[in-house]
Amino acid sequence: MNYWLIKSEPDECSISDVANAPQQQLRWDGIRNYQARNFLREMKPADQVMFYHSSCANIGIAGLVEVAGSAYSDPLQFDPNSAYYDARSPIENPRWSAIDVRFVNQAKQVLSLKILKKMPELSESALLNRARLSVMPLTSDEWQAIHSAVDW
């Protein structure tokens, strides 16, 4: 069992969108950063993923999802009408990956970034120390600290 954190702008995709999706399952796509992509490819079914809302009025941990299946080729990279189109991605060896996530739980209230910054367990975390990374692993200690701090 691995632990992860993914960031999403709730205007684009919120934890409620996952909860309201058919089978409460949604494709997580549009990742165009190699490090984030590599993490996506390491994800295994049933891995637990904290769902973080970024660039919004209420920044922080908004819910919990789980990995529904292994990473696969992100179809948007081959869609010329998509903002995520990548003309240089070879069809025979797709550059970008997507993953399906399944809803697990939604926080009664978002665990704010302000509180996350005060948690000693997270002082070394990628979340607080690595700018501009939208997919990252969490240690089990980090995951537990977050999980027990959220009001579910």
Next chain:
DNA sequence: GCCAACGTTGGC
């Protein structure tokens, strides 16, 4: 291979 220019992320 270096590095300046440029674009994007994301908090404030």
Next chain:
DNA sequence: GCCAACGTTGGC
């Protein structure tokens, strides 16, 4: 809207 962080691009 601003700006720091930082990944990517492309000239040399």
